[in-house]
Amino acid sequence: MTVLTSPVRSKKIVINKTWCKGCGICAALCSGVLIIDSSGKAAVVNAAQCTACGKCITHCPDFAISIRED
């Protein structure tokens, strides 16, 4: 699991790399925060821009993304 912190809201975007299939839906919906990295899985690149809107969670077909409060 990769855990990165969004300092703005003290929320953590958590990506379950075991479940992620790297479809890229999250990265396309939220290109400022998420990418598909060289391993072919979703990764957080800019946690500070995350507004915790939850769109990546509801549109992830693999249940691989969650946002947790600190």
Add this chain to the structure above:
Amino acid sequence: MQGNAERYLNKERLPHIWCPGCGNGIVLGALIRAFDKMGVDQDKTVVISGIGCSSRASGYLDFNSMHTTHGRALAFATGIKLARPEINVFVLMGDGDASAIGGNHLIHAARRNIDITTVIFNNSIYGMTGGQYSPLTPRDCRATTAPYGTVERPFDLAGLAQAAGATYVGRATTYHTGLLTRLIISGACHKGFSVIEAVTACPVSFGRRNEMGSGHEMLMWQKEHGVPVEKAKHLTPEEMKDKFIIGELHKSVAPEYTEIYGQLIKKAQCSYKGE
């Protein structure tokens, strides 16, 4: 993941078998969030599915569930609901499962208005068996069995369910996940047969053959082509060409099957006892 809703997932069976970008997981996510918002009791709920990619969904849920024969999920569900009317019964089917192999079960469950909530994953194709066209594949779209495009007209599944007697009908897409969750909740709370059509993407078997791009691009297609009911009222037929209406499409009140059946049993018992 899905916060409290994740308690409804059978996490031991994840990751699921669906392809990268497949919308079935998005529909399943909307479903478990609906369960969470309703506070569904797992011990008083049964989830039943048929055959196909989408019907794998019941196996990823932590419920008493049945993965039944092709097209027959509603037949099994009808039996369970009649035997135990107090149980919440949810049925998950694909477009081919519901409208072709199980088309008869669909129209007769609708005609009976039995209190079952049915979520139909409409990806416009038979994905698991290799991309054959289904009764919901749009005209002129390509499939392995229609390399030059289908010549058949597709069913309007929501219209079919309504015409057959379903008393709650809604449609949403995997882009409009909030709407999908709301419709599932409304359908489950409705007394009678509820059909929720979830328009979902199959990037591998349908999207690729029809040059619709990746899972994300198909999601954007849904955003652009799904028109909310209220907005659609103000659009001309020309503006609605190639688009489809999403939202609550039909709601009515009619006698529910298990209630009438229960009354009949009481009447027959009284008659037998000579009361």
